[in-house]
């Protein structure tokens with residue numbers, strides 16, 4: 001099982017999608033799935049937003065704490 005995760009400029013994972021769900025299995029394809037508007041994607045790409053392809057083990061380690069609100073990013077912001 002492979003996922004694409006969406007990472008904000010603070011390094012916190014804000015979303016994930018199955019790689020098999022995408023029309024285009026690429027960084028651009030993943031970004032387009034989260035953000036349909038191209039100008040917004042260009043802005044985000046220039047301002048530290050990232051999209052990475054991860055396997056299930058890495059998803060559990062990196063994405064799950066963020067998506068459940070139990071990560072160091074959320075604690076730092078609190």
Ligand SMILES: [Zn+2]
Pocket residue numbers: 011012013065066071072073074
């Ligand atoms: Zn986080």
